[in-house]
Amino acid sequence: MTAQTPNLVPEDLLLPTGTFRSEALESFVRVRWFIRLRWVAVVASFILVSLELWLYEAGPGRRAVLGVIAALALINLCWMAWSKRLRVQAAARPADETQLRQHIVLFAKAQIATDLLLLTLVLHYYGPVSNPMAMFYVFHMVITSLLLTPTTALLQGIWAMALYGLLLLGEYSGVLATPYPLFGGQALADLHTNPHLVVKSYAVVCIGVFATWHLTSQVAAALDERERQIRTRDQALERSYRKIEEMHVRRARFMHTAAHQLKSPLTGIQTMAKMIHDGIVDSEGALDLIEKVIRRCKEAIRHIEELLTLARIKESPSTRHRVARTDLANTVATVVERHRPMADLKGITVHWEVSPQTIRVQVDARDLEDCLGNLLDNAVKYTPDSGRVEVSCVCEADQVIIRIRDNGPGIDPEVQKSIFDEFRRGHYALAAGIAGSGLGLSIVREIVEQADGSVTVKSPVNQAEETAPGSEFEVRFPAWSADEPQGRA
């Protein structure tokens, strides 16, 4: 029951970083974005090469390019099958999504690595030196950096540049066959043997690839962070909204029940007055009814007072308790003395003691009086004639413990669970015809929660068969100081 300060964004709601990347990657797989793009590349390449074959003289290099395009189409069919499998797995909403996410990442890595290999092959057949098609390495780097982690993207970049470097070196050294220039440009046929051009080409593409990797990874990281913040706020808002909604329902229910509590004595008054008016009872009966009407008026006033107390406590800022230095001994004495006449009327002994080291508590003085007053009021009300009520206060560590014990009829375990709820009344109270609104213990709970304390109930407290079961309420409040020797017994 200890009150806690709610965090605006609870730790358990914080999302791990990389959310934007993984979500984007999943959506790319779901819409088969990679595969569609590759089909576009296959069709465009096929048209271009066919156009070239038609316009220029056909050679072995061109046919090899057609072979690469065919390989790309075949591989894409494999990717389609893999993608379908992943989408089926994702649609099944597995309990543990980690494995699915790992598969998706592996799928993306495999596709990009294969694409880079095929791109290098195409470059080989069209001549890698000063070839504008090398910009497709940069294009792949943008996609990789956006969708995968920076480390994975860097490794893909290294893989691409290793392939490109080996291609340039192989052609320069003559290990690989001479490249075939684009669109029959025979004048470019010897570029691969020019060391300056080879080094410059490689350097420019490398700079382009790694600069793109760096910049895109930075942008993706920023997007990740923004996504995480938005989602976290979104969830916090959703939680707040639910809390507000629950609060509205509770408030409406409270208002309705409170209205009923106020209406109840009035309806009784009206019914009884009408009975007198209609002559349903004789003059003696009418006198009896008038007495009941007076009693119910008092009851209604008491209900209103308790509702006002509860409203005052709920509306007051809880900070009032932090600055409070209420003298416990004085408050207990005041409350006990206030209930003494009622206890004396029933022959009940009220014994109280305050530990000498218990001094001040961090509870507003008026609230502490209300809290202890309600508990003592209940104890005296429910304790039979000639019974005993004990109030004890001790200080333990930084807490003050107040126990109010009676030898009354006790409280059913079932009732104990909801005893602090508003308008809750025990069966014994009803059976014994003890008046009450069912708000007293709600007031106690509200005060205790606001003051960072706790309240518990224990019943039965007397095990001996010949004695009444009794009950004990234990209230804990933060102590302000336990050093000053003060208090009385």
Added chain:
Amino acid sequence: MLEKANILIIEDDPDMQDVLSTILAPAAYELTSCYTGPDGMAAARKRKPDLILLDIMLSSPSEGFHLAYELKQDEVLKEVPVIMISSIGKTMGLDYAKELGSDYVQAERFLDKPFDAKTLRDTVTEVLAEAAAKKESS
């Protein structure tokens, strides 16, 4: 049968119990009164009443509804007509009923407080007559 009907009153307010008894006294019903839900249930099981007058706010704001629901689930007591008497209002009554998974209040009549003597007497007579007719037809 109607005049000798056994009516069980479950009402936590002693004054209201007196009022109900006083109003119904001329009809010479046999009245049994209980202050709590468990006591009322025990009394009904001990001797099946012909009618139950049930308050809603007993130990909790909705105990009367729970009790009515329990009565309607009981093989022996489910036929006993119930008149709910409360100032809680029927709308809120339906809210409580929904919490128990029911779309309607488990009672034959819902009597709003305050009521006059004639309304109570008429309602009791009516419900008892309906129950008797139902018993005869079955």
